[in-house]
Amino acid sequence: MQRSLTKYRIGLGIIGLFTLVILAVVLVQASATRQDQKTEDSANNIATELNNYNGYSLTGPAPNSLPEAGINNAPSTISYTKTGRHSYRFCVTYKLTSNDFSASSLAQNVVARGVGAGTNYNANQYYQGSYSYSYLYINPIHHKGVNCQDVSGYTANFNSSI
Amino acid sequence: MDNNPKSDYHEYEHQPAAFTPSENLTDMATAERPHHRPPEHHSFYPQTPPPPPPPTRVAPPQDPIPNPPAPQSMVPQPVVKVLSPRGVEYVFMTIALVTGAIGLASALLAVVNGNYSFSVLYFPLALLLVSVPVFSWLFLRLKQAELLDPAARLDASKRRSTQFIQISSFVVCFFTLIGFLATIFAKLSGSYSGSIMKVILDVLVILVVAGGVLFYYWRDEHRLS
Structure with missing residues (x-):
């Protein structure tokens, strides 16, 4: 009887081993994910303050530095550089890549295509170039490393000499 | 006009009798309650010889006819349908199996798509962390019980659970294959922009997990029969 159960024990053991590997991967990434989450929260708070400082169309001049806009507690993973009177570059450094991939959505979509209800599911990947907006937007989809956004006001295009 | 109050009474007295106790009692004894007729030897009824039996034809021998089933109202009907004790364990195992299969397929889909993020x-x-140990314990326990007592494999509650698993996994495999072909055709027409290699890997993962479950229980079910 024990022999006939051995093959089932081996199969279940393989699945258990796979589970342990996934557990190790998740635990290794836990601290980096927590750090990235703190960075993203700080970046969102700074973005709100910067957008309120100059208006969402950057009508006013960009601040020379973050402390000038009243932001004194920016973490080292966030950098601000003024590139013009009405433009600046905002960079955030992440430890891990983040996208909106969802395995359950993917599986549902594969099966749903069988009943004619699926879509061309593709997880949104981070756009490798830098974004350019008239206001600062922190994208939750990002890649590992430095992610920058260039912000320039509409008035900068017309009154660049001011 | 007769003002004597007795006249009415007199008139009533001359009404024909509507009820004769002796006649009606006889009617009740003979007509209304035929099964309660006293036995023939009772002195009240005359002793008459039984009539000769009517001439009958001898019927050819026939096959014995089984007794007709009792009326439906006489058969005890269960008002509460319960699972057997083993059947409850099979339902637990089914829940753990479905949950674990979803977890395993999700993790494998993430891996084949190159997404290892937290x-x-x-x-x-x-x-996986909850369902794999629970499923393993229940599966080995029930498998051991089946090996010790082969009749346990015919438990109706068990077969209900395993048939549910087979039907569910068949539906998943069936529509996954249709979806795969639909994606291939969409790719041929240029209306699908994704990677066809990733679609093949995704379909393979789903078929390995759902198809593996279907194959195991299909074989198990047909080994019974």
């Missing part, structure tokens, strides 16, 4: 893997991991 946010993608943490929920499939939670599913």
Whole structure:
């Protein structure tokens, strides 16, 4: 009887081993994910303050530095550089890549295509170039490393000499 | 006009009798309650010889006819349908199996699509961490019980659970294959922009998990019969 159960024990053991590997991967990434989450929260708070400082169309001049806009507690993973009177570059450094991939959505979509209800599911990947907006937007989809956004006001295009 | 109050009474007295106790008692004894007729030897009824039996033809021998079933109202009907004690364990195992299969397929889909990030893997991991030990314990326990007592494999509650698993996994495999072909055709027409290699890997993962479950229980069911 024990022999006939051995093959089932081996199969279940393989699945258990796979589970342990996934557990190790998740635990290794836990601290980096927590750090990235703190960075993203700080970046969102700074973005709100910067957008309120100059208006969402950057009508006013960009601040020379973050402390000038009243932001004194920016973490080292966030950098601000003024590139013009009405433009600046905002960079955030992440430890891990983040996208909106969802395995359950993917599986549902594969099966749903069988009943004619699926879509061309593709997880949104981070756009490798830098974004350019008239206001600062922190994208939750990002890649590992430095992610920058260039912000320039509409008035900068017309009154660049001011 | 007769003002004597007795006249009415007199008139009533001359009404024909509507009820004769002796006649009606006889009617009740003979007509209304035929089965309660006293036996023939009772002195009240005359002793008459039984009539000769009517001439009958001898019927050819026939096959014995089984007794007709009792009326439906006489058969005890269960008002509460319960699972057998083993059947409850099979339902637990079914829940753990379905949950674990979803977790395993999700984790494998993430891996084949190159997504190892925390946010993608943490929920499939939670599913696997709970369902794999529970399923393993219940599966080995029930398998051992089946080996000790082969009659347990015919338990109706068990077959209900395993048939549910077979039907569910068949539906998943069936529509996955249709979806795969639909994606191939969409790719040929240029209306699908994704990687066809990833679609093949995704379909393979789903077919390995759902098809593996279907194959195991299909074989198990047909080994019974």
